[in-house]
Amino acid sequence: MSLRVKGERVLIELDKPQETIKLKSVEIYIPQEYQRKSMTGVVKGVGDKVDLSRYEFKIGDKVVFKRFIGYDVNIGEKEYKICHPDDILGIVEN
Numbered sequence: 001m002s003l004r005v006k007g008e009r010v011l012i013e014l015d016k017p018q019e020t021i022k023l024k025s026v027e028i029y030i031p032q033e034y035q036r037k038s039m040t041g042v043v044k045g046v047g048d049k050v051d052l053s054r055y056e057f058k059i060g061d062k063v064v065f066k067r068f069i070g071y072d073v074n075i076g077e078k079e080y081k082i083c084h085p086d087d088i089l090g091i092v093e094n
Contacts (some may be wrong), residue, residue: 001075005082008049012041012065014079040064040092041081055085062092 005011015038024030043061046052057063070083 003040004044005045006049007049008052008084009047009070009082010043010085010088011045012063012081012083013045013063014038014041014081023071024039036067038068038079043088045079046085050085055083055088057088057091063088064090065069065093 003011040062043057043059045059046089052058065081065083066087067087069087070081073080073082
């Protein structure tokens with residue numbers, strides 16, 4: 001199954017939230033209800049009205065976006081965010 005966004009929207013596949021915290025030699029599990037939603041993900045697609053030449057990101061880039069924006073979509077086991085291109089705050093570089 002695939003998802004194609006329309007208009008001036010960006011499709012971002014969310015990174016998985018952190019499930020554990022490692023403290024020295026102890027690893028602590030964080031229950032799902034207390035895990036923070038990810039604010040990073042990979043751009044998987046853009047709508048037909050998005051002019052990528054206006055933005056610094058491109059499809060395949062790992063990006064950081066605003067916390068409370070857009071729409072959350074689950075397809076199978078993956079989580080996506082559909083948002084406006086201006087909601088992307090930065091690009092994660094290695």
